[in-house]
Amino acid sequence: MLEDGKKHILIVEDDLEICRLLDMFLRTKGYQVSLSNSGTEGLADIVRLQPDLVVLDIMMPGMNGIEVCKQSRETYTGPIIMLTACSEEISEIAALDTGADGYLHKPLRPHILLSHIEALLRRGKRSKKNDNALSHTGTLTIDTLKRLVTRNNEEIILTGAEYEMLEYLAKQAGIIVSRDECYQALKGVEFDGLDRALDMRLSSLRKKIKDDVAPYQIIKTIRCKGYLFVKQ
Structure with a gap:
């Protein structure tokens, strides 16, 4: 039974030891936790x-996380953080393209995961409070x-992560936003100089809003400075 007032996190992971450790850790931080141990079970539980x-x-047997994420986005709009032991960039691109909001590598550091969880939940709370329309x-x-x-x-049609990036930059229209500022605002943690997720998110966003051919008309990249949402 779910408790009122506590945020509910679903962990979909076939490694039972990781499930056990994350369950214990997140409960000590005040979250309610549910566990699913396969992709098929996880998809059903998300819905x-x-x-x-x-x-x-x-990486799960049967239905993998990429497919779970893709199918769940038909009915689920909440944030999804994907985990992987694979270091290949193509996995990260696939995860973000199918609707993931974050991407972390194993071995997992619980406090880093917690930072991402808190940032995404704060981001969702801010979005619900905003009732203005922006245009370009x-x-x-x-x-x-x-x-x-x-x-x-x-x-x-944008993923949650793409939408948040577009809205954030649009609110700063006419102002150059540094890479560090953008990363901090969208992920809630400081940029480590290595994470390529922001670059891939912007590339995907530009394609979807048909602004992917230089010179860009909506979101410009200002060399050595950051990003600029053009104000007109």
């Missing part, structure tokens, strides 16, 4: 439980109440 956040392993040159519109993005009156 049924609608947790506040999902921690999802990629009459072609790109961001409805922050509905979390809806359109260009030329056509809806653009």
Whole structure:
């Protein structure tokens, strides 16, 4: 039974020892925790439980985490953090493209995971409070109440992470936002100089809003300074 007032986290992981350790750790931090030990079970639990956040392993037998993430996005809009022991960049790209909001490598450091969890939950809380619509040159519109993005009156389907990046930069329209500032705002932790997730998220976002051919018209990259959402 779920307790009122506590955030609910679902962990989808086939390694029972990792499940046990994360369960104990997150409960000591005041979270409610549910566990799923396979992709098929995890997908069913995401749809049924609608947790506040999902921690999802990629490498699982049967249905892997990429497929779970992709299918769950049909009904689940909460944040998803994906875990993997694989160091290949293509796995990270696939995770973000299918709707993941964060990506962490194993061996997992619980306090780093906790920082990402708290940042994503804060981000969701801020989004719910915002009820203004932002627009760009009459072609790109961001409805922050509905979390809806359109260009030329056509809806653009974004992942949660892509939407948050677009909204954040749009709010700073006309101001250069440094890479460190953007990383801190979107992930809640300081940029370590190595994480490529922000670059891949921006690349994917530009493709979806049809601003992926230089010179960029909506989100510009200012060399050695950061990003600029063009104000017009």
